[in-house]
Structure formats: structure tokens, C-alpha cells
Amino acid sequence: MTTTSPDTALSRPAPPGASAAGRARWTRVAGWAAPVVAFVLGVWGNTRPSAWTDEIVTIDVARRSWPELLDLLGRVDAVHGLHYTLMYLVGRANGGLNEFTARVPSAMAVATAVAGLVWLGRLLGGPRLGLCAGLLLAVLPTASRYAQEARSFAFVMAVAVLATGALVKALAGRPGQADRPRKRWLAGYSLLIALLGWFNVMGLLLVAAHAVTVALRRPGRRVTVRLLGAQAAGIAAVVPLLVLGSAQSSAVGEAAPVTAGTPVNYFTWLLTPGQDTLPTAPRLLLTLTALAALALLAARRHTAPSPALAVGVPWLAVPPLLLMAVSFGHPLFAYRYLLFCLPALALLLATSASVVPPRRRLVLPLLAAVPLAASHVAIRQEDSRQWDTRAVIRTLRIHDAPGDAVLFSGARCGLLATAFKEAFTNRPDLGRAETAAGLGALDNLPADPALLRERLDSTLRVWHITCTHLSSGAREAAARTTEAQERVLSEAGFSPALHHSARGVDITLEQRPGGSPSVRAAGARRAPAPGDGWEPPDPRPDHTAQGRGATRRPL
Numbered sequence: 001m002t003t004t005s006p007d008t009a010l011s012r013p014a015p016p017g018a019s020a021a022g023r024a025r026w027t028r029v030a031g032w033a034a035p036v037v038a039f040v041l042g043v044w045g046n047t048r049p050s051a052w053t054d055e056i057v058t059i060d061v062a063r064r065s066w067p068e069l070l071d072l073l074g075r076v077d078a079v080h081g082l083h084y085t086l087m088y089l090v091g092r093a094n095g096g097l098n099e100f101t102a103r104v105p106s107a108m109a110v111a112t113a114v115a116g117l118v119w120l121g122r123l124l125g126g127p128r129l130g131l132c133a134g135l136l137l138a139v140l141p142t143a144s145r146y147a148q149e150a151r152s153f154a155f156v157m158a159v160a161v162l163a164t165g166a167l168v169k170a171l172a173g174r175p176g177q178a179d180r181p182r183k184r185w186l187a188g189y190s191l192l193i194a195l196l197g198w199f200n201v202m203g204l205l206l207v208a209a210h211a212v213t214v215a216l217r218r219p220g221r222r223v224t225v226r227l228l229g230a231q232a233a234g235i236a237a238v239v240p241l242l243v244l245g246s247a248q249s250s251a252v253g254e255a256a257p258v259t260a261g262t263p264v265n266y267f268t269w270l271l272t273p274g275q276d277t278l279p280t281a282p283r284l285l286l287t288l289t290a291l292a293a294l295a296l297l298a299a300r301r302h303t304a305p306s307p308a309l310a311v312g313v314p315w316l317a318v319p320p321l322l323l324m325a326v327s328f329g330h331p332l333f334a335y336r337y338l339l340f341c342l343p344a345l346a347l348l349l350a351t352s353a354s355v356v357p358p359r360r361r362l363v364l365p366l367l368a369a370v371p372l373a374a375s376h377v378a379i380r381q382e383d384s385r386q387w388d389t390r391a392v393i394r395t396l397r398i399h400d401a402p403g404d405a406v407l408f409s410g411a412r413c414g415l416l417a418t419a420f421k422e423a424f425t426n427r428p429d430l431g432r433a434e435t436a437a438g439l440g441a442l443d444n445l446p447a448d449p450a451l452l453r454e455r456l457d458s459t460l461r462v463w464h465i466t467c468t469h470l471s472s473g474a475r476e477a478a479a480r481t482t483e484a485q486e487r488v489l490s491e492a493g494f495s496p497a498l499h500h501s502a503r504g505v506d507i508t509l510e511q512r513p514g515g516s517p518s519v520r521a522a523g524a525r526r527a528p529a530p531g532d533g534w535e536p537p538d539p540r541p542d543h544t545a546q547g548r549g550a551t552r553r554p555l
Contacts, residue, residue: 031127034134035115041138042107042147045380047100051419052385052504053412053469055150057442059097059419062087064437071440079245082198083152102150109154110147114138116161117343121350123168125305133350137343141375145273146339148379153339156196156203160340163192164311167210170227171219186230193234198241202337205319207231212314217307255331258324262333266320267291269335270345272375277384279374286371290349293364297352308351315344383503386469389416391502393423396463399498399509400427405459407431407452407489407510409482410467414444430455430462431485446481449488456492462510464489469504 051059061072061084069088073081090105091097114134121130137143146154166189170182196203214227268287272278297304320338327333353361382390396404407430408414414432417424430452434445447455456462466482489510498509 031118031122031131031134032115034118034131034138035111037135038114038138038143038147039107039111041144041376042110043104044144046103046107046148048380048382049148049384050382050387050389050391051099051102051150052387052389053467055099055102055385056387056389056415056419057412058084058087058150059099059102060415060436061442062091062097062102063418064088068437068440072437072442075440076248076442078241078248079201080152081241083155086155087150099150103148106149106151106154107147109158110138110143113143113154113158113161113343116158116165117346120161120165120168120311120343121308121347123165123172124308124311124347125351125354129305129308129350129354132353133343133347136350137346139372140271140342140346141372141379142270142273142339142342144376145379146336151336152199153336156200157340157342159192159196159199160203160206161343163189163196163206164210164315164343166192167213167227168307168311170230171214171217171223186226189227190230190234190237193231194237196340197235197238200337201238201242201245202323202332203340204235204238205322205338206315206340207235208322209314209318212318213310216310216314255327255334257331258327258333262324263320266335266338270338270342272371272378273335274379274384277378277381278371282371282374286368286375289364289367289371290345293349293352297348297355300355303355304351305354308347312344312348312351316341316348385503387467387504388502389420389505391500392416392465392505392507393420395500395507396423396427400463401461402426403459404461404463405430405455406463406465407485408465408467409485410465410478410505412443413465413467413505416465427463428455430459449484452485452488453492456488456494460512461497462489462494464508464510466506466508467504468506 061069061077064072066088069084073084077084086105087097087102090101094101114137117137118130118134121133123130143157146157166185169185170189172182193204193207196206210231211228214224219227267290268283271286271290272283297309301309319341320333323333323337353364356364378384382388396406405428406417406424408416409431414429415436417427417429418435429444431447432444433447433451436442436444439445464485493512494510495513496508497511500507
């Protein structure tokens with residue numbers, strides 16, 4: 001492979017004539033439209049999908065005081081500490097967090113990733129490649145899906161794009177001095193690698209892809225040594241987090257084992273997330289269209305910009321292969337960890353357009369248009385996430401009565417009451433003994449059976465809310481917790497009166513038949529009081545709630 005740098009090899013003179021210069025200028029200006037499109041798609045309908053487990057944890061943690069946040073990070077979840085700190089600052093700047101304000105920073109991160117990919121594509125193949133790659137990333141449903149999630153993955157993707165651009169600039173050097181990468185780009189590259197790891201340690205898998213790119217570009221020993229030094233310095237800056245995070249490994253959720261279908265599922269997930277929310281036909285059409293474009297690129301790779309291939313192919317393939325290899329021994333393969341590979345797919349798909357005859361370039365986009373539109377609609381549905389928390393809030397609003405209490409069961413299910421305080425006002429949480437914030441944990445401390453029984457004495461109706469989207473390892477603990485709660489409810493004379501199931505949640509109204517007026521009045525007067533244990537909810541490692549076999553009427 002040629003050793004010519006991307007800057008010198010791909011910055012070809014524009015064709016003569018004012019029209020060619022005008023087209024190039026227009027392409028550069030149009031490149032700034034791509035991040036605008038990404039941001040608009042990110043905020044469009046971002047309050048429709050229900051917040052789910054991880055987002056509810058983000059909102060809960062960001063609402064804590066600074067000492068409480070530091071206490072948490074010293075005990076658990078330090079690997080997300082940078083993102084929690086950022087969201088804490090966002091909450092303070094906006095006077096609090098809700099679903100919209102918690103998700104907007106991710107939309108901004110995706111827009112940054114798109115702007116970075118426009119710049120990177122221009123470095124690797126010219127303004128047209130940059131524009132095409134940026135627009136592709138902006139309209140891919142997976143980008144929009146994580147632009148609407150209050151977690152760190154969109155930030156990891158943005159930093160990955162910028163780090164890759166810094167690598168390309170460091171490889172370029174000055175004319176006549178190709179073996180001397182620019183020191184400022186090396187320093188910036190090292191800093192971005194460190195930032196990548198602090199946002200999510202899985203992002204460091206990109207370093208391996210970059211090493212393959214350097215090997216393919218063969219920039220010379222001096223350049224290679226300096227790049228390796230920059231990578232080592234960036235990784236070294238993440239070592240404290242790695243050490244702290246390893247001591248907190250119990251906080252890492254379970255991942256599904258790697259199977260023969262994992263590579264295919266990974267590829268389809270990059271194109272459209274939440275496969276169960278999109279019908280098979282459009283998903284299959286979208287996948288086949290993308291595979292056809294990549295097959296065409298592979299067949300005509302000699303006519304494509306070689307730097308784009310040297311950057312894009314390792315970026316797309318090396319991180320998932322490494323994560324799959326590690327997951328054979330310790331399952332860690334979660335698709336969201338690999339969101340930072342999505343720009344590589346957009347870059348390669350855009351590169352494939354450069355090898356297609358001009359008259360046929362519209363065929364693939366037209367084939368993908370309908371599946372893309374259908375996927376964008378699907379990811380904006382209320383129940384497109386793992387928990388349909390809106391169903392819980394709506395059910396309480398329609399069917400509750402004065403004096404009703406709530407009882408949560410399931411992983412971090414109780415945090416619903418802290419993330420959506422307004423919806424749970426005057427509805428005491430009977431199952432919480434101590435708040436997660438007070439414990440410096442992600443989960444509330446559940447009330448023991450004796451305390452729960454005591455609280456039930458002055459309660460006539462209880463909404464038993466069970467979060468059922470659980471990891472396999474948490475189900476046994478969840479079943480034990482639920483069984484204990486169900487037993488206490490039965491002993492206290494409660495039985496299921498109403499039941500409603502939604503995605504990831506079950507809502508059951510447990511009601512005691514009859515009841516003296518004094519008990520009813522006591523229940524109506526009882527309101528949460530700080531310090532008496534009747535405060536917001538709990539997010540524990542998943543608890544499953546099953547019914548007691550009683551007849552239930554749907555809401």
C-alpha cells in the first residue's frame with residue numbers, strides 16, 4: 001500500500017473552471033448542514049420514548065448533591081463518572097433534569113460526531129466524500145436512537161471520530177517532511193484517546209483499529225514510534241479509572257453470550273437499533289442494501305480512495321472482533337459499547353458511492369429510503385425502549401385514589417419515583433428503607449418484611465409496580481424479593497384487583513377488601529415525610545414480580 005499521506009495524496013487540485021470551484025465551495029458549505037440534520041433528528045420526538053433503566057439511573061445520579069455523587073463514584077459505577085459529572089453540570093445549569101434536557105446533550109454529541117466525520121471524510125477523499133459520509137451518519141436510525149438516550153455512548157462516538165481525524169492529521173505531516181507528524185496533532189490525539197477511555201473504557205478498542213490503520217499506511221518508523229507513544233500516553237491517563245473500575249466490576253451488567261449470529265446481529269444493529277420494533281421485511285431490505293454497497297466497494301476497491309479503506313475497514317471490524325474474542329471467556333458483548341464504530345460504516349458506505357457509476361448512484365439510497373423512514377418512526381414510539389415507564393405513570397394518573405401507595409419490585413425499578421417525582425407525589429414508597437443517594441449506591445435499600453407489614457397496616461390500596469426487563473443473573477434475586485413482598489401482601493389481606501402489562505413493566509393494584517373508615521382516612525392523610533423512610537424508590541439488580549395466581553382484571 002502506498003505511503004503517501006492522506007493530505008498530499010487526496011488533496012488533488014480542483015478541476016479548472018469557475019463552475020468546478022463553485023461546486024467545491026458549495027460542497028464545503030453543505031457539509032455544515034449534516035450536523036444540523038443530525039441535531040434536528042436527535043431532538044425530534046425525543047420525549048416520546050419512555051426513559052428506561054439506564055436513563056433513569058442517569059437522571060437520579062445527576063440530581064444528587066456533589067458530595068453524594070463523589071460518594072457514589074468511589075463505591076460503584078466510576079466508569080461512567082465523567083458522564084455523570086457532565087449531566088450533573090447540565091442539571092445545575094438548567095435548574096434540574098427531565099427526559100428532554102437529559103437527552104439533548106447526546107443529540108449535541110451526535111451532531112459533533114457528524115461534523116467530525118465530514119471533516120474526516122474530506123481529509124480521506126475530498127469534500128464530496130466528507131459530505132456524503134456525514135449525511136449518512138446523520139440519517140442512520142442508530143445515530144438518532146442514541147442521540148435520544150441519556151447515556152455516554154453518543155459522546156464516545158463523537159470522541160472516536162475526532163480521535164480518528166487527529167490520527168489522520170498526525171500521519172499526514174508537512175510536504176517534504178512526511179515522516180514528521182505534527183506535534184500538536186499527536187498531543188491532541190493522545191488527549192482524545194484519554195477522553196475516549198474516560199467516557200467509556202470499551203472505547204479504547206479503537207486504539208487497536210488505529211494500530212492496524214498505521215500498519216496499513218506504513219508511515220515510517222519515526223512516525224510509528226511517535227504514534228505508539230501518543231497512544232500509550234492516552235491509555236496511561238485512563239489507568240486510574242481502569243484500576244478503580246476493576247474493583248467495582250460487580251456493577252457491570254450481564255451480556256448475552258457470543259453466538260454464530262452475533263456478527264450479523266451487530267451489522268443489522270448498526271443500521272437500525274431495537275430490531276424488535278421494526279418489521280422483518282424493511283430490516284432485511286436495509287441490511288441487504290448496505291451489504292450490496294459494501295460488496296461493490298470490495299469488488300472495486302482499487303478505484304476507491306485507499307486512505308478511506310485503511311481507516312474505515314479496521315475501525316468497523318477490529319473492535320467487535322476483539323470484544324467477541326474477550327466475550328468467549330467473560331461475556332461483555334453489548335452492541336451499545338460499539339456505537340463508536342457506526343461512523344466507520346457511514347464512511348465505507350459513502351466511499352462505495354465513489355465507485356458506483358453516476359447514473360446508478362441513486363439506486364441504493366432509494367432502496368434504503370423506506371426502511372430508514374420506518375426505523376426512524378419505530379424508535380420514537382413510546383414503548384420502543386426496554387421499559388414503558390409512561391404506561392406506569394398514565395395508569396396511576398387514571399386509576400389511583402387518595403391514600404394509594406406504591407411498592408416497587410425489579411432492578412432499579414424504585415428509581416421511577418425519584419426520576420419522575422411529580423408523578424409520584426403523595427404516593428409513599430412502602431418498599432424502600434433507605435434511598436440510594438443516602439447509601440452511595442445505585443439501588444435503594446429495600447424494606448424488610450416487618451417494616452413493610454407495618455406500613456401496610458395504614459394502607460388500603462397499593463400499586464405493585466414490577467419491572468420485568470431483567471438480566472438472567474438477577475432473576476433469582478428478583479424472584480425472592482417479589483415472593484417476599486407477595487407473601488406480606490397476602491398476609492395483610494391484599495389481593496390483586498386490577499392488572500396491566502406494558503413493555504418491561506407490570507402494574508398491579510393490590511387492594512384490601514373493605515376496611516374501616518378510620519383506616520381509609522389514615523391512608524388518605526399519610527404523605528411522605530423526609531426522614532421517616534417513606535421517600536423515593538429503589539434500583540436494585542433486577543427483581544422479577546410474578547402474580548400470585550389471583551384473578552386479575554385488565555385496566
